[in-house]
């Protein structure tokens with residue numbers, strides 16, 4: 718008889734995964750691959766519509782603004798502001814040390830607030846994060862994959 722594994726939706730299950738070093742990693746697809754490829758070189762690139770000259774994120778085959786499917790990728794500054802965020806105190810994703818912040822970042826190059834990068838905000842206490850907070854990108858290596866993350870931009 719084998720002992721059954723605790724469900725990952727329980728604290729015990731999450732702790733078990735954490736002990737094993739299980740951490741979530743992004744899974745690039747055909748559309749999002751340039752974002753992750755650029756991150757490997759510690760650069761932040763966003764998809765740009767060739768037709769209406771707007772930046773969009775998350776990446777998509779067609780422009781949500783004008784519907785055109787022609788696009789290229791542009792390097793951006795990595796600066797932005799916090800559009801919204803949550804603080805997870807319940808270890809909802811294994812491999813992270815709670816509490817942690819999951820935020821939507823609106824890049825400064827974006828002309829609309831629907832352009833949002835989902836990332837963690839680190840380097841400060843979770844209670845210091847606020848909507849509208851200036852942030853800048855930095856790069857974190859997780860299991861060999863380089864991931865854009867954000868921290869408070871103290872120069873803005």
Ligand code: ZN
Pocket residue numbers: 766767768769770771780781782783784785
């Ligand atoms: Zn467009």
